[in-house]
Amino acid sequence: MIGLSQRPQLPSLPARVEAIDLARGIAIALMILSHTVSGLLGIREVPDWGMVPIHLFTKFSSSLFILVFGIALAVAFLPKVGTPDWPRRRRKLVLRGLEVLFWYKALTIVEMLPLFPPPDILATLLYQRFAIWVEILGFYALALLWLPWVLPLWCRMPLWSRLLVPVAVGVISVLLERHFHFWGSVILKALLVEDVDHYTWGQLARLPLVMAGLLIGEAVLRWYGEPATRRRLMACLAGMGTLFLAGFAVLAWPDGHEALLAVAWNVGKHPPEVPFMLFSTGGALVILALCLLGGRRAATWLAPFTVIGGDALRAFIFHIVAIFLVLRLLFGAWQVYSYPQVLAIAVGLILLTAGWIALVRRFRELSR
Structure with missing residues (x-):
């Protein structure tokens, strides 16, 4: 029985949860698909059958990626909070954040090089404007620089407050976005x-999604090891995801197709709005539940996704360089191919990304 005053119970897992890598890999694969289409063809050139359902499914990617970020923090780092090893672990997270920040800036140049003159690129590097395709990496980098300092506070909070805080943060974020001027700084507001x-x-x-991931990660730590409790956890996650999707369906009624098309066109993605987030988060939770339920067997069957998810940063670097530096800048591939051809390129790029990561991993093992 779980009491609402209970603090996190965080036993360490004996081995890496490959299903988390699988979920992260699916999120990145959907991201690669979306980026390939928008980076080589342009969304306005996508036919209706490509927007719904194909491009629509890629909207699960961002929520799934951020949820898994929170889950990975919980599984790998929360059990170490308060131990003698925590300062080293915290430093590792901060250094990782600096590494990601470097690659965010480097990939900003790669993304913008085929599209913008140097003054615009420099302004973006100095946070005077923003890119598009690499911005999720910017969020990840900044989060890693400050979240390690508040994780000990999370571990001291009772369950009722850990459940309430994501809702409160979401409401405060919406109120600030709509009613606060941020001292005239649009850049600060955007960040x-x-x-x-x-x-x-x-x-x-996006912090509520990270916090939701922390809560799911706590549940994984406690219940993933036993098949019976694992199935109940997965049923709960799948039920929540289905409930979110049902909520989207209710809001979309009676113009369901138009609502799905709006989501595919990113309406309500930035800043986040309720219909988009219900759809995106609902699908992400269902995918997450299926990955965790499948466990190691599913991770083995879907090995390319698992390999990608096991090294998310390298996967992100590889596909951005391939799309914008190689295909778009060097080969002039902007709007050269049809939509089916671009889809084939995206699938090939997903497999190439997995192959590259596996090759680098093998090379490192042989070099030891």
Whole structure:
């Protein structure tokens, strides 16, 4: 029986949960599909059958990626909070954040090089404007620089407050986005709560998803090891995801197709709005539940996704370089191929990304 005053119970897992890598890999694969289509063809050139259902499914990617970020923090780092090893672990997270920040800036150059003159690229590097395709990496980098310092506070909070805080943060973020002027700084607003004119991932706007991931990660730590409790946990996650999707369906009634098309066109993605988030998070939870239920067997069957999820940063670097530096800049592949051809390129790029990561991993093993 779980009491609402209970603090996190965080036993360490004996082995890496490959299902988490699988879920992260699916999120990145959907991201690669979306980025390939928008980066080589352009969304306006996608036929209706490509927007719904194909491009629609990629909207699960961002919520799934951020949820898994929170889950991974909980599984790998929360059990170490308060131990003698915690300062080293915290430093590791912060250094990882600096590494991701470097690659965020480097990939900003790669993304913008085929599209913008040097002054615009420099302005983006100095946080005077924002890119598009690499901005999720910017969110990830900044989050890693400050979240390690508040994880000990999370571990001291009773369950009722850990359940309430994500809702409170979400409400505060919406109120700030709509009613606070941020001292006239649109850039600060975009970084914290997002702005309609900038394609960013706000730290406060997306923090509820990270916190939800922390809660799911706590549940994984406690219940993933036993088949019976694992099945109940997966049923709960799948039920929540289905409930979110049902909520979207209710809001979309009676113009369901138009609502799905709006989601595919990113309406309500930045800043986040209720219909988009219900759809995106609902699908993400269902995918997550299926991955965790499948466990190691599913991770083995879907090995390319698991390999990608096991090294998310390298996967992100590889596909951005391939799309914008190699295909678009060097080969001039902008709007050269049809939509089916671009889909084939995306599938090939997903497999190439997995192959590259596996090759680098093998090379490192042989070099030891």
